[in-house]
Amino acid sequence: MATVIVVTSGKGGVGKTTTSASFAVGLAQRGYRTAVIDFDVGLRNLDLIMGCERRVVYDFVNVINSEANLNQALIRDKRVENLYILPASQTRDKEALTKEGVERVLGELRESFEYIVCDSPAGIERGALMALYFADEALVVTNPEVSSVRDSDRILGILASRSRRAEQGDPPVQEHLVLARYAPERAHRGDMLSVEDVLEILGIPLLGVIPESPAVLQSSNAGVPVILDDGSEAGAAYGDLVDRFLGKNLPHRFLTAQKKGFLKRLFGGS
Amino acid sequence: MGLFDYFRSPQNKSAALAKERLQIIVAHERGSRRSSPDYLPALKKELLEVVRKYVPIDQSQVKVHLDREGGYEVLELNITLPDDEQRAPPH
Numbered sequence: 001m002a003t004v005i006v007v008t009s010g011k012g013g014v015g016k017t018t019t020s021a022s023f024a025v026g027l028a029q030r031g032y033r034t035a036v037i038d039f040d041v042g043l044r045n046l047d048l049i050m051g052c053e054r055r056v057v058y059d060f061v062n063v064i065n066s067e068a069n070l071n072q073a074l075i076r077d078k079r080v081e082n083l084y085i086l087p088a089s090q091t092r093d094k095e096a097l098t099k100e101g102v103e104r105v106l107g108e109l110r111e112s113f114e115y116i117v118c119d120s121p122a123g124i125e126r127g128a129l130m131a132l133y134f135a136d137e138a139l140v141v142t143n144p145e146v147s148s149v150r151d152s153d154r155i156l157g158i159l160a161s162r163s164r165r166a167e168q169g170d171p172p173v174q175e176h177l178v179l180a181r182y183a184p185e186r187a188h189r190g191d192m193l194s195v196e197d198v199l200e201i202l203g204i205p206l207l208g209v210i211p212e213s214p215a216v217l218q219s220s221n222a223g224v225p226v227i228l229d230d231g232s233e234a235g236a237a238y239g240d241l242v243d244r245f246l247g248k249n250l251p252h253r254f255l256t257a258q259k260k261g262f263l264k265r266l267f268g269g270s
Numbered sequence: 271m272g273l274f275d276y277f278r279s280p281q282n283k284s285a286a287l288a289k290e291r292l293q294i295i296v297a298h299e300r301g302s303r304r305s306s307p308d309y310l311p312a313l314k315k316e317l318l319e320v321v322r323k324y325v326p327i328d329q330s331q332v333k334v335h336l337d338r339e340g341g342y343e344v345l346e347l348n349i350t351l352p353d354d355e356q357r358a359p360p361h
Contacts, residue, residue: 145288146288146291146292149292150292150295150296150299153296153299153300154299157299157300187285190283190284190285190286191283191284191285192285193285193288193289193292194285197285197288197289200289201289201292201293201296
């Protein structure tokens with residue numbers, strides 16, 4: 001039985017696509033057949049983050065409109081086995097995502113995949129609603145910043161009221177918090193909401209904390225999901241996150257400020 | 271953290287302010303989400319139109335409230351009618 005996971009946030013620019021890409025790669029690395037779908041019709045970017053932008057021929061909307069079949073549109077990842085990407089359409093408007101169309105494509109994917117990751121667009125419009133509607137579980141990506149936390153709470157309300165599980169009275173969508181762009185030393189100084197603060201406000205279980213890291217930008221520059229850079233803190237944090245999602249009980253890392261040398265402390269620089 | 275930060279007292283904890291503001295706004299928004307589903311404003315407007323066919327009332331005289339108690343919901347509807355002399359003649 002396939003599991004559908006939406007990666008959502010409400011606010012834009014908090015790390016949804018970065019998280020979708022690394023999460024999907026992590027699941028596939030661990031042997032699960034995984035598909036990751038870009039729901040951001042008109043503003044696709046998952047293909048760039050995954051480094052397959054030049055291999056897009058058909059897209060999600062082509063499949064919904066039966067202009068191509070799923071096998072023609074799915075892009076097989078060249079680095080990781082078991083991983084396929086379904087890109088969003090760049091030209092059409094979001095109205096192309098019909099509930100019936102999305103349901104049919106997800107149904108087909110369920111036959112051959114174990115995990116289906118839905119990368120939601122920002123906002124609470126059609127694309128975002130369709131990305132979360134069929135979800136069994138949700139990764140809510142939040143930054144330790146007021147507008148992001150508020151928007152995440154709004155999305156939690158929508159998951160609880162407007163998902164298919166909510167409408168049909170099934171067990172609710174299982175929610176997981178992913179706190180991204182965390183800077184432990186700033187939180188320690190009291191300049192940034194801490195992990196505990198965000199958990200207290202949102203009240204959902206913490207799946208992972210991704211530290212602010214230059215590796216994230218370097219990875220997107222190169223089109224290589226940051227989880228594949230396992231020497232970086234962000235990459236290692238995504239690895240842990242995937243293991244935790246699959247049931248491993250791992251302590252959270254990168255939550256405390258690193259000790260700096262005396263000179264660095266004296267003269268600053270972080 | 272430079273040299274001078276050591277002499278500065280950490281009074282300026284903006285994260286505490288952020289948390290306090292968030293707790294207030296999030297509680298407020300959750301409250302309004304729970305007590306008023308999407309259709310309530312439209313329901314109120316249509317009710318107003320129906321009652322107005324017979325009695326002249328304004329928006330403030332129609333109160334619609336939804337309560338959740340245990341496993342069921344109670345839709346409470348309160349329409350304040352004007353005094354007799356203000357009433358329009360019957361059709």
